[in-house]
Amino acid sequence: LDAALAVARARVGADADKVRLAVVAMGKCGGHELNYVSDVDVIFAHEAADGVGDDVSLRVATQLASNLIQVCSAHTGEGTIWPVDAALRPEGKAGALSRTIAGHVGYYERWASTWEFQALLKARPAAGDLALGRAYVDAVNPFVWKAAERDGFVSDTQKMRRRVIAHIPSREADRELKLGAGGLRDVEFAVQLLQLVHGRTDTGIRQPTTLSALAALTRSGYVGREDGEAMHEAYAFLRRMEHRLQLYRLRRTHVVPDDEESLRWLARSLGYLRDPVVRLEKEWGHQRIEVRRLHEKLFYRPLLDAVARIPSGQAHLSAKAAEERLTALGYADPKAALRHLEALTTGVSRRAALQRALLPVMLEWLSEGSDPDAGLFGFRRISDALGATPWYLRSLRDEGLVAQHFATILSTSRYTTALLEREPEALRLLGHDLAPLSAEALTDEMVARAARRR
Template identity: 30%
Template structure:
């Protein structure tokens, strides 16, 4: 290795060329005979820049230098240049790593950049020669077709290890054939089909990189990840690649594509291609099948490692790199469709995100990152010893001493202890995610299993079945369970289930029986839960996950026990079960801005113009967040006021997002309407009723009014594919917005929309100009419409129109009024409503419309606001009943005791009605309930409206 020089003489020579590395030189050459040999060869080259060992490379630096240097190389010269560059660059990288100059990310990044540069150089060189012989590949339109190389695995993740294969997939654009290059005069070059051309290109690139010469090799190239593996063509068109994954893609290929990255050729086309393939890799919603499939793959790997006797393999063995990668990939595959931060090919940024987002405990994520750094440095150090592709801890003493030197370990005993600790921690975390979680809880008692099987297969029926259920703790209404099981057994989806899935369901039923027994009304809880099971019967993944995970299973039963409305919601949209498995977000409810930002982020990941996917997303998001709000509500973690706040914020976010999508669709088709001053005319949404009053409940509809500020309705839109009348534009925009929110799709609807509070009601225009709206409110609106205006607020659309609406609202509500006429109008309206809508009887009282109920409190508030707003304009600052009552007390319109009593009554009424809505029960209560509250509200109402009522 050292020729005529002794090792000490050679080391002195090295230090003379690289004095900054004098202190670490003994470690460098003790750690890696390969590095020593590489530098011995470099000494033959007087131009070798040893100072470069001390500096990191800038992004793209190596590729630029290499491509410039080998632009005119013939094949032998290129192969020689690439191999010598590889040896020198690997020595540089090894020195910086062993000396501790470079962090792991730099080491892996430099190794990956070296591979990228060599692949690009080989691709260009091989392509140049092929074009000279066969012409330029072109498609049917005559456009040039270029190659693309996808880097997979460690290369794709910019995490290449020291002596690694590079996993590549060669692709190209459309079909066609080669044509002579312009200016070459049709010199007799033999044409090829594009398929033949790019196969030859792939073969040439592989040979240039992987062939063993006197200078060694550049990289071993593995092409087995291409479609159909060894049976597939070496280069595949983009269209064929997309078709392959759609029709034949296997689960392990999803994992492989997580790491895919364009590394050479048409990089921009590669990014587009990977975006097209994204739905194959990342499911749109949470994909729990991935965990089981990864677990099965890990079992196969473990069995192969055991068969080969490679338990000391730091990559594939127990607690090794692969297990750590699987931990991260499990979250990527399960949640990557919903969370873009997980769609990163690099492991460490994803691991940091998992800790920051709460998917993993932050301390666990940090420790896993530390373990990853150690294992990857260990792997590199093993391979630096002799530039061999091995992942196994050495058994020879020399190799062990070298490994200790590379990693700065005191001795083999100390290093072995550290390896064992790291692998133990990784395996512990792997088992926590991939083992049959909740198995102990899921394994229902033998008695429960026997009972369920007996009931399912009718071995226990009639009176015997009822007796068995009573003995099992379902003593109140066991017949309901018998009927519910019969319905489940006869359901179409269940009858179509394969035997294996039926067994899964029966196993799940046993655990649900146990969970239901813990509820106050176990029969009700179980029967409602069985309706959810019937809805997911065709989704074996959910059956398995509920069986395997005790806490989400218990949460489902609790929610079903608490509310038939919620159990029906989950049964209608089983994808909501995903929220139960995400304890990170189930009770951690987002705030107003977070709701809007999260929704916009999800929408931003959809393809532009994909209306169907957008409508589907809005519906699922509304149901998902509503479920989370309800779960927090029923757990007691969220008071009523905050429930209404969050349901209202959710509606605001959804209306805003739907308006943005509807406007974009209209603009792309028709352009935009302009005002007379040449500025774009706007559009805004005004909320009335419970939405305007920030009092939305579960299942509330939205009372909306639409406004615009266009003063040229007879003109046409500008800037679109075709122009339409501005008035028609706004009518279509409004209808499109309503469709986005209210159209029934397989995912349901977002909200029912009520437009009857617009000017002139059903006979009025769908969209009013701000000017006509103001004129109507000033001159034509009825008193009840001004009452409604007290609870109105702008919630979406053009800020200028929203501000203008608030000005109109304030102006109208604060104008002088005849108190007697106002009192008479409101009392008459209340009497009319009570006559038409009050469903009270001698035995039951209607808490909403009955005398002394919710509407009486609202009418009291609205009357006082309209009566006194002229002298106290602050009364119209808010649109919600409670703050209006506070403002009335501050203005002296009502005394503090009456204000407190009204708010107390309002809160109690709403809380009771809210609970009844969750139970899907009517808002009527026994006539002797709320007696004090009714007496107070009725008395105050009569005092205020006494003159009219008499």
């Protein structure tokens, strides 16, 4: 980047001295995590030299930035290994290629989306005027550590993750190493979400690199030791797999091939010499399941430790940290939520043990509804009434669709929750497709019920 900027300055000529330009690394470049054929994400910030007007400084900064991008792209022709991408800048590709620090701050104060603050976690001065780059990072950092307090923080982050998964072509969903369920993005998303929530008051967990941040979260107790080690191992495996996959013919891809020849090459490059394809598929499948399990667990299960004092290797949050996490999840009354969790999980009974196992994923599903507080309260009321009934918790534990539909109803409709309290046997129906019946199917159902009654 520095070499390309030097070439850009030579191209622009004497006007280059009219502006200070900082190149701020973002994404994997910002976190020192580049692949062999990664995009190099950057943001440009500039300040006018003494006596130079704003219009002139913007024009020159834009010339320098665009020439820098061209120089990096032209170096290896059409098959650029590390193309520079400035799309993470304010307003994306529609925005100015470079802004002053004041211009960046004005945008982040008024218009930025939650995901843009999440992206700034990895921002670092990389080239050009490093002092100006440090000033840019210092200016935007306060916005990053207030992001979890924004209205819609939870729903925005959830929508972003769902949108990423929804855009994966169906034929590639099971082979997507980066964006799919149990992939690299699940690890990064969980780590960054924990940083955004707890990094507001704990500066020790603000590292830009994923594994360094995970280690800091583990040391500080936000992630249990065993979970932190398992997540580290899974992420390292997936990144090695990603590196080897991209070295194969130097292609920018995250889709694991399904043909025998390519899979054998990939497996042998990772050290699997006997039955390489079978062993690779088995290990990859194991790590995907582990990542998905930990992704769901890291953000939710420590809440239970905070209220139930479970003797385990999980992280032990303080009551204040647990309240912060519940607030970030969208609970309007975190103190009441903690009381419900304590009532549901305290004790050594089988019921308390089952509810401790269920609640991490139930909390996630409840937080996706319009009223998580009412959902958790409804779950407590129904569990108090039915907890000793053999089929109730067993159905929630063993039939995932029942639990998910149950959580959706609880956090969406108080009326339907009240109906379930009066008619708890209806919970058994939640394992079926809940799409409305057609008129014809409804008629057939009513006729069948009438016949059964006769």
